[in-house]
Amino acid sequence: MIYTQSISGTTYTFDGLVELMAKATPRRSGDELAGCAAESDAERAAAAWQLADLPLTTFLEEQVVPYETDEVTRLIIDTHDRVAFQSIAHLTVGGLRDWFLETAVRDDGAARIAAVAAGLTPEMVAAVSKIMRNQDLILVASAATVTAAFRTTVGLPGRISTRLQPNHPTDDPRGIAAATLDGLLMGCGDAVIGINPATDSPHATSELLYLLDDIRQRFQIPTQSCVLSHVTTTVDLIEKGVPVDLVFQSIAGTEGANRSFGVDIAMLREANEAGHSLHRGTVGDNVMYLETGQGSALSANAHLGTGGKPVDQQTLETRAYAVARDLEPLLINTVVGFIGPEYLYDGKQIIRAGLEDHFCGKILGLPMGVDVCYTNHAEADQDDMDTLLTLLGVAGAAFVIAVPGADDVMLGYQSLSFHDALYVRQALGLRPAPEFEAWLAGLGMADTDGRILPVDVLDSPLRALSAAR
Incomplete structure (x- = not known):
């Protein structure tokens, strides 16, 4: 599929999901080495804008690595939880970002994020991360709990x-x-x-x-x-x-x-x-x-x-x-x-x-x-x-x-x-x-808050441990 986005009178064209994802990625030397990075900040912004409007269902229909030739893709598609995906299936990539930010500040945010995890493919999550600021990445991750x-x-x-x-x-x-x-x-x-x-x-x-x-x-x-x-x-x-x-x-x-x-x-x-x-x-x-x-x-x-x-x-x-x-x-x-x-x-x-x-x-x-x-x-x-x-x-x-x-x-x-x-x-x-x-x-190494104690207050069990050196 061909994706297009106009910014300030210039129209940028992206030939397929692979190219759109690559061009929307914040600048890094590896993508430049591979020849897939955006050629300018304007092109990167256009790709990110287009990516934000992309429905999440696109990632179930268009694969970045072919299903027929890659077992990781087959694992992603064959284990995708459609039931977990149902509550967010109507969203775009930008909508998913907004959902994450809104959910992160709720008291039950961790449970809500965990409930949709199996319905998210890696490509969906990669896509939303590309349009998030550093503070967005930190806030949402801090709201999730995985043990x-x-x-x-x-x-x-x-x-x-x-x-x-x-x-x-x-x-x-x-x-x-x-x-x-x-x-x-x-x-x-x-x-x-x-x-x-x-x-x-x-x-x-x-x-x-x-x-x-x-x-x-x-x-x-x-x-x-x-x-x-x-x-x-x-x-x-x-x-x-x-x-x-x-x-x-x-x-x-x-x-x-x-x-x-x-x-x-x-x-x-x-x-x-x-x-x-x-x-x-x-x-x-x-x-x-x-x-x-x-x-x-x-x-x-x-x-x-x-x-x-x-x-x-x-x-x-x-x-x-x-x-x-x-x-x-x-x-x-x-x-x-x-x-x-x-x-x-x-x-x-x-x-x-x-x-x-x-x-x-x-x-x-x-x-x-x-x-x-x-x-x-x-x-x-x-x-x-x-x-x-x-x-x-x-x-x-x-x-x-x-x-x-x-x-x-x-x-x-x-x-x-x-x-x-x-x-x-x-x-x-x-x-x-x-x-x-x-x-x-x-051992007397930490206080009740888990903080390591200064050497001069450590008790004899620690001295025994240190003596084993």
Whole structure:
């Protein structure tokens, strides 16, 4: 279908939904690299105007990636809940934005948003995010509540959890243990203690899993561990009796991009079943940990949609959340600035993408977190990360990732530090997961409000924990 929109005497033409969505997207370097970005602010405004008037039913009739050739599209269409969609089926994209903003300020806003989640396709949610200001994304996301649980509960209102990421360039157990203790002493690790291994060796992965499980059991820490090896490696280790809590995998928004990761939907479902078979959770049974990132499909050259046109990276990112929603994960986060400035050029683009990803994932019913990060060759710095972290805290992000000193010495990128997690909790009055908070309080590390206490008032149980270092 051809879409047209006139602004100030100039008529802009958009050849199909793929092009309209791409041209309406706020500026970012990845779309410019793919050749699908608007050529001017006027063209972008025209596309956004036209997109706002588009009926939501259009997204059920016109696909951005063909149904016949892409299993992610088939998943989206075949699992769409027409009953949940019925209450908003009459709306346009602009009307959906207004509905979200009106609903967000109601006392029952969270329940109303949750009730329509299964009736929203990723493309609908991506479209409405494109015409929302940052404050809109924050307000609506803050009104939604999505929880998941294993040994801790993530996503509860008034709380923000952290992934403690003790990566080491050689997987040295001593270095990993030291970083883990450092994070625990600052109240981090309630979402997961998760290691990116230096290799995908089954033996190395197994050794790290045993290390984390020993630490967890020795100090009776209510959390979960994960070594972020390929899903096939983890499933093989499950079959060998290795203590696996969460099953990890990177995912994307097209069949081709997932194939580049060495996975498909059937494989992911089997991995989910393998994780469930262990019954290691105590307060819940969500066992998957998933990561995404804008630009992953483009970097895999798997970003082309209907008519062979490039699909914008934010729409493809949101389609990955359909795969995640099917797996009911404990954790999912966008690694928002990790791929580099070719996809998100500077701090402004990273901040916008982080808010978009969080909003879209949460509205689709996911316990959405964000790795607030950037690479050293991007036009960004820690001040930009402070800004994004603060905005995500206001928006109700389920969790963020923290590494020693905000500098990941293995992956070579900048993220958040353990101190940053302390900052956002203190500044915004946020608390850790309740099970982890009780553990901190039991050690004398936290007060009744979940705040980490100064070193000079910590009691003897903490000294014993520190002495184990």
